[in-house]
Amino acid sequence: MAQTTTADQSATPAKNVWLPIVAGWLIPGAGHFLLKKTGRGALIFASVVLMFLFGLFMRGIMFTPEKGPDYLTSLINYGGSVCNLAAGALYIVTVMFGYSQPDMAGAVHDYGTKFLVTAGLLNILAMVDAWEIATGKKE
């Protein structure tokens, strides 16, 4: 009974639920920091940033939203670019500095591309988690 009361009090919805989501998109883990979940925020920041940096160092490609010769290629291009964009400031800064990698054959490049895409996907998971905490659905 006492535990339920404590959990209910700690799961109070935040005043502005969009701020942690936007902050979390721009800087991975920032939404959790704003919601006073510093440990989780630090782990998310480290995981997403390291994954993105490993992807860059492995010379992964950034997808561009363009039509391909077939439906599947278009889907991969658009989906990949959305996932890249989900990495927030990491993606924006990388593009601003002119990172452009041609699509080359090789396992390391391929892993790099997957790392860059997955960093964005993990950041989406973190944003959803921040939203659940901000709305009081999760502690």
Add this chain to the structure above:
Amino acid sequence: MPKLNLSHFEAALLFSLFSSVVMGITSKKTNREQLNYGAYCFGCFVVALFGIGWVMKLGHG
């Protein structure tokens, strides 16, 4: 910018580690559950890594 040349195993292990951390944090509520689920995900990744690796090796003859 330095270029990393990781092996398949090293890259897959790093991928598993980072993914498991975020999946553990975002999927469960308490710290203990998050730690357990993160470790479980990492274990599943590694088992799948070795399992699929052996299947591919045996499949290629």
